[in-house]
Amino acid sequence: MPKRLSAVAAALGVCVSLAALAQDVVVFDDVNVVPMDEERVLEARTVIVREGRIESIVEAGEAEIPADALVIDGGGRYLVPGLAEMHAHVPPTNDSRYLEEVLFLYVANGVTTARGMLGEPGHLPLKERIARHEVLGPRLYTSGPSLSAQSVRSPEEAARIVREQAAAGYDFVKLHPGLTRAEFDTAVEAAREAGIELAGHVSEDVGVERALEARQATIDHLDGYLQYLVPESERDAAAAGFFGIGLADRVDDARIAQAVEATRAARVHVVPTQTLLEHWAAPSPTADELAARPEMAYVSPQTRQQWLQSKRQIMQAPGYTEEKARRAIDVRRRLVKALHDVDPSLLLLGSDAPQVFNVPGFSLHHELESIVAAGLTPYEALRTGTIHPAQFFDAEDEFGRIAPGLAADLVLVDRNPLEDVAALRNPAGVMVRGRWLDRGELDARLAQIAERYR
Numbered sequence: 001m002p003k004r005l006s007a008v009a010a011a012l013g014v015c016v017s018l019a020a021l022a023q024d025v026v027v028f029d030d031v032n033v034v035p036m037d038e039e040r041v042l043e044a045r046t047v048i049v050r051e052g053r054i055e056s057i058v059e060a061g062e063a064e065i066p067a068d069a070l071v072i073d074g075g076g077r078y079l080v081p082g083l084a085e086m087h088a089h090v091p092p093t094n095d096s097r098y099l100e101e102v103l104f105l106y107v108a109n110g111v112t113t114a115r116g117m118l119g120e121p122g123h124l125p126l127k128e129r130i131a132r133h134e135v136l137g138p139r140l141y142t143s144g145p146s147l148s149a150q151s152v153r154s155p156e157e158a159a160r161i162v163r164e165q166a167a168a169g170y171d172f173v174k175l176h177p178g179l180t181r182a183e184f185d186t187a188v189e190a191a192r193e194a195g196i197e198l199a200g201h202v203s204e205d206v207g208v209e210r211a212l213e214a215r216q217a218t219i220d221h222l223d224g225y226l227q228y229l230v231p232e233s234e235r236d237a238a239a240a241g242f243f244g245i246g247l248a249d250r251v252d253d254a255r256i257a258q259a260v261e262a263t264r265a266a267r268v269h270v271v272p273t274q275t276l277l278e279h280w281a282a283p284s285p286t287a288d289e290l291a292a293r294p295e296m297a298y299v300s301p302q303t304r305q306q307w308l309q310s311k312r313q314i315m316q317a318p319g320y321t322e323e324k325a326r327r328a329i330d331v332r333r334r335l336v337k338a339l340h341d342v343d344p345s346l347l348l349l350g351s352d353a354p355q356v357f358n359v360p361g362f363s364l365h366h367e368l369e370s371i372v373a374a375g376l377t378p379y380e381a382l383r384t385g386t387i388h389p390a391q392f393f394d395a396e397d398e399f400g401r402i403a404p405g406l407a408a409d410l411v412l413v414d415r416n417p418l419e420d421v422a423a424l425r426n427p428a429g430v431m432v433r434g435r436w437l438d439r440g441e442l443d444a445r446l447a448q449i450a451e452r453y454r
Helices: 007-011 096-108 123-131 155-168 181-194 207-213 242-250 255-266 274-280 287-291 294-298 301-315 322-342 362-373 378-383 387-392 439-452
Strands: 003-006 025-033 042-050 053-059 070-073 078-081 083-088 111-116 139-142 172-175 197-200 218-220 269-271 410-413 429-432 435-438
Touching: 025 410, 070 435, 083 387, 096 111, 096 429, 096 439, 123 139, 155 172, 155 181, 172 181, 181 197, 207 218, 207 255, 242 322, 255 322, 274 301, 274 322, 274 362, 287 301, 294 439, 322 362, 362 378, 429 439, 435 439
Parallel strands: 003 070, 025 070, 025 078, 083 111, 111 139, 172 197, 197 218, 218 269
Antiparallel strands: 025 042, 042 053, 078 410, 410 429, 429 435
């Protein structure tokens, strides 16, 4: 007889042994499938997973369920592809407990793919260990240590680091601020020759125009865009401040279409990390309100205090005003909507976690809600974290949808996320490339992390 696990029982905290969770065959029975190939729901389906891949999707009651299968009783819940966090930070490998906690926080929130935006040599073997299920975590794409004003002191050094990271096997090279135009240009040429891409920030000396011309793979945080929207005669690097907020009152709205068209023409992808700005620099929610959120239970008291102090420092910085911050966030939302309207595939979901008030995994749900607030529908917002990342990595046959042959990266939720992206919070269970974690196991491990930081 098949082993049967009710999602209702799982939600009540009934745990299954890890041996059972590692079944070769897992069946989701009576689920509504959100395949994400188009805006639709396949109602009352049975999904069979074998050896970590989706084998078939058939109407409920018509599947021949293998005798040794672990059967998840979906009870009419919704099965959704796992999410991609396209601006994640993975801790160093020298603190294995903290590393495993952060990776688990991603998974517990339905994140099954992560692009690590500040890597180290230890992340290369970690990537392979995650793929072999030796470490629980999202599928990992990673950079090495970043190019920045601290790591690069000449164009030649920039080129050398790019070549070394390409040879080491990193997926891309991370850019941090502070590069000179000559250092950036040399890095671009070295990356082209070595077959690796550059991604991340836009240095002041480079500017969005040059980053687009160079076809930087991604521009994260919409870095440099507020400066781009200010007429050149009114740009003031000293006044720009945090992601250009200090120039928000000088933005020419008519330049939004120009910026968007230049981005589309260059085929440069954008990871807005809108929630980072809305948490860090916006007057509301307040620092105290953010610190009181339930997910802060999974952050150390020292980190919470650092985040409180950081938000207060931003709001006390020279040139900062609440009006400028609100204006900056409004302009950024209009940029997000305009980018989507000219080419939806250019938008990638990312929240920059762990960062100020952005707890890994949890922050991606805030990001989805911020993207919806910018004017996208729930379906359009979900594509930025499913289909679009798969396209970006040229991995459409691996993840991003629910279809036979793809990796079984799946999230089981109570409500239809095409009606409300908040439905993805607190999933009934998560499957990471075939490994099933029910709500009971998720809660038990979350409780362990919270206890550590109590």
